[in-house]
Amino acid sequence: MSKVRVALVGVGNCASALVQGVAHYRNASADEFVPGLMNTQLGPYHIQDIEFSAAIDVDRSKVGKDLSEAIFTQPNNTPKFSDVDPTGVTVSRGMTHDGIGSYMADTVIKADGQTDNVI
Known part of the structure; x- marks a missing residue:
């Protein structure tokens, strides 16, 4: 079975909840009730088929880190509800x-260096 490859543009609170949720429910059975999900399986794909393949951010505190570490890095404040193994x-x-939004300008420090060509 092929994987559902997911690239995250922005490793903020929503990304943290998504990555933790995939890790937490990865081994749920196909007929199991999972809070927050309608189904653990969609067609031939199960939660365990989701594979994070890329992640992009501008914050100096996240760039260069493994996704599993970056999702728990400030200024993120999503509660930790699941351990996440290193993703590679x-x-x-x-x-x-387009700059950094005015509400985050005092919180996010732009990473040094050139942007990565991830396309």
Whole structure:
């Protein structure tokens, strides 16, 4: 069976909840009730078929870290509800051509260096 490969653009709170949820429910049976999900299986695909293949962010505190570590890095504040094994996905430096939003400008420190060509 092939995998559902997922690239995350922005490793913030939503990404943290998604990555933790996939790790937490990875071994749920196909007929198991899982809070927050309608189904553990969609067609031939099960939660365990989700594979994170890339992650992009601009925050200096996240770029260069494994995704499993970056999701728990400040300023993220999603509660930890699941351990996440190392993914082998290093967070790449994203583009900041449109700047950093005014609400996050005092919190997010842009990573040094050139943007990574992840396309």
